[in-house]
Amino acid sequence: MTTSSIVPLIMAGGSGTRLWPLSRDTMPKQFIALLGDGLSTFQATLLRMKDDRFDRPIIVTNHEFRFVVAEQMQAVGVVGEIVLEPERRDSAAAIAVGALLASRRSPDAVCIALAADHVVVDTDSFRTDCITAAGLAGTGLIMTLGIVPTHPATGYGYLEPGPSLDVPKANRLARFVEKPDAATAGRYIEQGFLWNSGNFVFGAATMLEELAAYAPEVLEGARAAVMAAKTDLDFLRLDAAGFAHATKVSIDYAVMEKTKYAGVLAASFDWSDIGSWDSIYDVKPKDPEANVLEGPVVAIDTTGSLVRSEDMLTTVIGLQDVVVVATRDAVLVTSKAAAGKVKTLVERLKSEGRREATEHLRMYRPWGWYQRIDLGARFQVKRINVKPGGLLSLQKHFHRAEHWVVVRGTAEVTVDGKISHVHENESVYLPIGCTHRLTNPGKIELELIEVQVGSYTGEDDIIRLEDVYART
Amino acid sequence: MTTSSIVPLIMAGGSGTRLWPLSRDTMPKQFIALLGDGLSTFQATLLRMKDDRFDRPIIVTNHEFRFVVAEQMQAVGVVGEIVLEPERRDSAAAIAVGALLASRRSPDAVCIALAADHVVVDTDSFRTDCITAAGLAGTGLIMTLGIVPTHPATGYGYLEPGPSLDVPKANRLARFVEKPDAATAGRYIEQGFLWNSGNFVFGAATMLEELAAYAPEVLEGARAAVMAAKTDLDFLRLDAAGFAHATKVSIDYAVMEKTKYAGVLAASFDWSDIGSWDSIYDVKPKDPEANVLEGPVVAIDTTGSLVRSEDMLTTVIGLQDVVVVATRDAVLVTSKAAAGKVKTLVERLKSEGRREATEHLRMYRPWGWYQRIDLGARFQVKRINVKPGGLLSLQKHFHRAEHWVVVRGTAEVTVDGKISHVHENESVYLPIGCTHRLTNPGKIELELIEVQVGSYTGEDDIIRLEDVYART
Structure with missing residues (x-):
């Protein structure tokens, strides 16, 4: 050997x-x-x-x-x-x-x-x-x-x-x-x-x-x-x-x-093996109240607890030995002793068909990520982040039009075969049924806000015509 | 008499x-x-x-x-x-x-x-x-x-x-x-x-x-x-x-x-006098576990508790006599016994200058409401809802341009004195410094997504030139 x-x-x-x-x-x-x-x-x-x-x-x-x-x-x-x-x-x-x-x-x-x-x-x-x-x-x-x-x-x-x-x-x-x-x-x-x-x-x-x-x-x-x-x-x-x-x-x-x-x-x-939230608590450094506080968190009269928030102001008063985890779309509050039951909870959420059981709000893709930021009866808004060189599939939708507003970087947009460059503070409109593709040809991340308007804005209304990441 | x-x-x-x-x-x-x-x-x-x-x-x-x-x-x-x-x-x-x-x-x-x-x-x-x-x-x-x-x-x-x-x-x-x-x-x-x-x-x-x-x-x-x-x-x-x-x-x-x-x-x-969350719990009807569960909430092995969520999936495991309140931008978790200390918490949040201490994410105005849905270094996205007949002030901004995408109803938009009508699935661009006004001339609510792009997107970058609600 x-x-x-x-x-x-x-x-x-x-x-x-x-x-x-x-x-x-x-x-x-x-x-x-x-x-x-x-x-x-x-x-x-x-x-x-x-x-x-x-x-x-x-x-x-x-x-x-x-x-x-x-x-x-x-x-x-x-x-x-x-x-x-x-x-x-x-x-x-x-x-x-x-x-x-x-x-x-x-x-x-x-x-x-x-x-x-x-x-x-x-x-x-x-x-x-x-x-x-x-x-x-x-x-x-x-x-x-x-x-x-x-x-x-x-x-x-x-x-x-x-x-x-x-x-x-x-x-x-x-x-x-x-x-x-x-x-x-x-x-x-x-x-x-x-x-x-x-x-x-x-x-x-x-x-x-x-x-x-x-x-x-x-x-x-x-x-x-x-x-x-x-x-x-x-x-x-x-x-x-x-x-x-x-x-x-x-x-x-x-x-x-x-x-x-x-x-x-x-x-x-x-x-x-960080098998549950109480073991996460165990491996982290504690403050003088034996708490682990991460993110925008305020705790009062609270001890022995793990409080973690991704984004949202999360506050705890008067509790001992609890775990509070707030993500962008779901909150978990559990006693440390019951932390093992999170598995049971997730099974129940799955049986109820809750998206949050299995999917994150921010969805990672080979080209970057997207995240839903708003949803209405006939519209959906997403923030889309494309890495330098990232290339989304050539696609079209049957039920929605899309408006893209570039808020950072430069987008190369192909609509029905016609290529244009869309810069920060510019927008482009993609009518229902057009074939389109989005690329980040630049050196910095491309961020854009996508406003989808249509009778159906589900993720499965997508026809992938061509994809460098072999997802067609 | x-x-x-x-x-x-x-x-x-x-x-x-x-x-x-x-x-x-x-x-x-x-x-x-x-x-x-x-x-x-x-x-x-x-x-x-x-x-x-x-x-x-x-x-x-x-x-x-x-x-x-x-x-x-x-x-x-x-x-x-x-x-x-x-x-x-x-x-x-x-x-x-x-x-x-x-x-x-x-x-x-x-x-x-x-x-x-x-x-x-x-x-x-x-x-x-x-x-x-x-x-x-x-x-x-x-x-x-x-x-x-x-x-x-x-x-x-x-x-x-x-x-x-x-x-x-x-x-x-x-x-x-x-x-x-x-x-x-x-x-x-x-x-x-x-x-x-x-x-x-x-x-x-x-x-x-x-x-x-x-x-x-x-x-x-x-x-x-x-x-x-x-x-x-x-x-x-x-x-x-x-x-x-x-x-x-x-x-x-x-x-x-x-x-x-x-x-x-x-x-x-x-x-x-519903003076604190425990008194809210007291006046509400309870389920067989003596819980009050409101909104998208799941509780397991939990009793005597009030769990209320506006929007976000909120889950509780293995707790007794707690209050969990999740709004769109803040979460409170407290024992019922400590619910009186919420006042102290809010004082602390105010002293730390946290917006959530005093303002809601959805801000009501005489013409309707707006709500921030995303925020980045050089951009902000809002959902704006205008009542039929609602009329925003004539205004301009020094540091941001705005893109409006109408997702419901019809907007009457005045930009530098020129009036146009923007329908569902149409957009309009408002360059930095233009004077503009938004009206809902229709019979149904107007909803639009506003994407602000600029070096500063604070609420105070607004010059109100004229306002039917006497706010100039």
């Missing part, structure tokens, strides 16, 4: 709802700057692996997230292989795909499989532990990264260490155990159990052998998906028919609980 | 902040539909007095509220005299002005002085009590409407009844007492004390005599203000110089605690 064949394998396809209203299906928590450093946990994960000792990462994600993944990688200057799952099939299939791709790079490649939505405070310790685990993986073990518990948490699975390996903090893995109740968790801690972080280090060949032994249908589906995969722009798009054959199962269940080669390394870094 | 000389005197000039973020200085609680019947408490007060037995009301309000008062009166079909205070000088001055105007109508006029922000459930009982009190006022008494306490409230002053009058429930008033602590309140209730509702019934002549005796400077200022008052559109505008001489003092302190003619009638109607 050469160090350059240690391949970070980053699992970025999840769609967590436990941090709603910030995390939503269309833009889940791993892509959101939750921690005040301006980086998403996905980006922080990439940066932890940006080191000479590690190879270019493989990112396995859902095809819906391809543009945000590419953009966030570019923003932190990380180059890697982006693999698109046509659907979610749990961690075993994703790890199988990663192991197949890593073993193409080198037959003795070692993979470090990392969740994209975890917080790790000490990067140096993390890297050192990864290198240690990679060394053990090179001897044929499948190492799990265990976390030394700080409290009897009931939200994590636990790992029971077995006989010691010849490396400090490293043991054979005796047993995986499910999330316990508080009393059991206390006993586990006394017995030296570790939290299961869900991060693994293994030789690609070892993992493929174990998958072949214990979960052959996962491996078969993954292999078919990789064999028939297509390169699409900068992405490797797995074959849907093949991938559909990979059983939907977690790697814990498919391999880790069965393999004879499981080991565990007691990690020495601070870690959180 | 004839019944037609019973004059309702409605005090609608207050600027309560205890129901922020719904109630703000520029649109206080008495003008807001708080109770789900679509009426403001001001309108409900007008309707309680809309009865053959009462004369046209006199409304005393601040000049800032003149258009909302006129509009809300028109909406419920009540005609009355609207008197504008140039500044707030507490209740004695307002009552002095009302008594002077009522005595002009008839020397033996009886006034029923009512706060515009109280809730009364049983209109018939209320009217009967008013007539009873008016009869006693005709004998020279100044009657206060006392409320039979339902609990030892600490938020109200109390009234100690004295010797019985020859009318059921009516007594001489022995003593006013200040807001007590809970233990004292309990004793007061045992002793048969009543809550002071702050509503009074008196002969105009009696009140003027007592003011002359105990608060001559109030009467003198009020008389000067009335003598020099000017009729302005449909309003009677009190003279500012005269009114400034009226001492700023409550009628309780100026007259009621001193007069020998004070009486009290124990009212038989349910009453609330």
Whole structure:
């Protein structure tokens, strides 16, 4: 094994709802700057692996997230292989795909499989532990990264260490155990159990052998998906028919609980899976009232609380241990103790067909973003932000006309084949049914206000005639 | 005394902040539909007095509220005299002005002085009590409407009844007492004390005599203000110089605690002064979890709480006895117990210069309303709604150009003297510095989206050249 064949394998396809209203299906928590450093946990994960000792990462994600993944990688200057799952099939299939791709790079490649939505405070310790685990993986073990518990948490699975390996903090893995109740968790801690972080280090060949032994249908589906995969722009798009054959199962269940080669390394870094709002509170610095206040927030007689607002003045009086999160289109108020029920709430919102359950008001696109700012019976107003070089699809609408007013930058507008440039404080009118395209030919962002007028202003009244981002 | 000389005197000039973020200085609680019947408490007060037995009301309000008062009166079909205070000088001055105007109508006029922000459930009982009190006022008494306490409230002053009058429930008033602590309140209730509702019934002549005796400077200022008052559109505008001489003092302190003619009638109607969010909770119907949920709201494992949202999806999990109020630009979360501290919060917001402390996002004007829907570094977007016949001032701006897109109705637009009509789905451009005017000449509301572009988009960049509403 050469160090350059240690391949970070980053699992970025999840769609967590436990941090709603910030995390939503269309833009889940791993892509959101939750921690005040301006980086998403996905980006922080990439940066932890940006080191000479590690190879270019493989990112396995859902095809819906391809543009945000590419953009966030570019923003932190990380180059890697982006693999698109046509659907979610749990961690075993994703790890199988990663192991197949890593073993193409080198037959003795070692993979470090990392969740994209975890917080790790000490990067140096993390890297050192990864290198240690990679060394053990090179001897044929499948190492799990265990976390030394700080409290009897009931939200994590636990790992029971077995006989010691010849490396400090490293043991054979005796047993995986499910999330316990508080009393059991206390006993586990006394017995030296570790939290299961869900991060693994293994030789690609070892993992493929174990998958072949214990979960052959996962491996078969993954292999078919990789064999028939297509390169699409900068992405490797797995074959849907093949991938559909990979059983939907977690790697814990498919391999880790069965393999004879499981080991565990007691990690020495601070870690959180930021699985709910109370754990976000836990990892943030507090003010003297033990509050975490972010954004335009005022709190009076309030302690032990997380209050976060994106935009809107948000005020709290006389409460203890609550979480208040205000986004542009939704507010969550919960006791910290009940924060785990956010998942239930989101399920209910989905069952009621509420758009806010799954979509953000600001919708990211490969060319930039748009955000609805007003809606009436026969009109809708949007703010549209186009990156330099951004190019919207050539399109037309059957039910609405559009007025564009440029408020920043310069737009190149094509209407029925005729190109014009629209500058700040100029406007252009797009009649119903015209074919049109918007481009930002400039060096600064283009911002415009779009006023749609018509009998129907839904997002699905769009005929894409041509699209550089392959969305037609 | 004839019944037609019973004059309702409605005090609608207050600027309560205890129901922020719904109630703000520029649109206080008495003008807001708080109770789900679509009426403001001001309108409900007008309707309680809309009865053959009462004369046209006199409304005393601040000049800032003149258009909302006129509009809300028109909406419920009540005609009355609207008197504008140039500044707030507490209740004695307002009552002095009302008594002077009522005595002009008839020397033996009886006034029923009512706060515009109280809730009364049983209109018939209320009217009967008013007539009873008016009869006693005709004998020279100044009657206060006392409320039979339902609990030892600490938020109200109390009234100690004295010797019985020859009318059921009516007594001489022995003593006013200040807001007590809970233990004292309990004793007061045992002793048969009543809550002071702050509503009074008196002969105009009696009140003027007592003011002359105990608060001559109030009467003198009020008389000067009335003598020099000017009729302005449909309003009677009190003279500012005269009114400034009226001492700023409550009628309780100026007259009621001193007069020998004070009486009290124990009212038989349910009453609330909706002085804070917990009292709003108290007067509303509850669901089986004892919650009051209004607007797009979802609550899980929550009891005894008021959750109200204007627009935005608002969710609550695992809380008891809280108030959550979400408006378009501000969120309040408070325990019911701490709801009284909203006043403190608003003071703090004012001291920090937060616009949301005093202004609503939707700003009402005599011609309709406007609402900011987006704001950027060099632009602002507004939705503007003009009533049929509404006419904005002739104006110009030094720092911004404007694009208007009509999304409903028809606009008549005058730009540098040239008139044009702009229909739905048409737009017009107003360059920096042009004089312009907007009118709705049609029969339906006119709605347009205004995109302002310029180096400064503040509300004060407006030169009003001409205004039918006398605001130049």
